[in-house]
Amino acid sequence: MKIAVYPGSFDPITNGHLDIIKRACKVFDKVIIGVLVNPNKAGLFTIDERVELITKVVKNIPNVEVESFSGLLINFMKKKESKIIIKGLRAVSDFEYELQMSLMNKKLDPEIETVFMMTSAINSFLSSSAVKQVAIFDGCIKDLVPDxxxxxxxxxxxxx
Incomplete structure (x- = not known):
């Protein structure tokens, strides 16, 4: 069974994240959404709230699991018996950062592979930070996050 982990802070989950999840589910037998505490990002939602929101959004996708974790992604992957990391890319700037992370993960566990999935063009500008910024100023976030x-x-x- 090919088990992939899609890690992120998902604060909140966006339609861009959901697009990557749905597409990854067509490629892998199981996709585990690993909701992590990112010490470099101030969270709007608690980790438990994020897991709850994501679970609500993916409830009709049978080969998805949602779980929170802290610490090294590699340790979470070992626990989940996965060797595949899924990362969504929007732009070249994402690639530079994610390449560094991929190489570090490979150094920590040479059996780990990172699969990069390009975002759909409709979501190329989308980020959780942008959604929060628009929502804080009472802007319309329809079509940016699941309804x-x-x-x-x-x-x-x-x-x-």
Whole structure:
């Protein structure tokens, strides 16, 4: 069985993330969405809230699991018996960063492979940070995130 891990902070999950998830599910037997605590990013949602939102969004995709983790991605992958990392790329700047991460992961575990998936053109500008910025100023985030989590995003922002 080919098990792939799609790691990220997903704060919140966007339609770009969802596009990568759906496409990866066609390539791999199982896709585990690894929701990580990124110490370099200030989170809008707690880790548990992110897992809950993602689970709601992917509930109809049978070969997806959602789980949080902290620490090294390589350790999480060993626990999940996966050798494949999925990374979505929007632009050359993403590639430069993700290449460095891929090489570091390969150094930590030579059996690990990173599969880069290019974003769909419609999502090439999309990021969780941009979604939060638009939502903070009460802008329209329809078509940027799954419809079922839009109310959750605005509710969370009002709590700030």
């Amino acid at each position: 079922e989590i839009i109310p959750c995003i605005f509710k969370k922002i009002k709590e700030l």
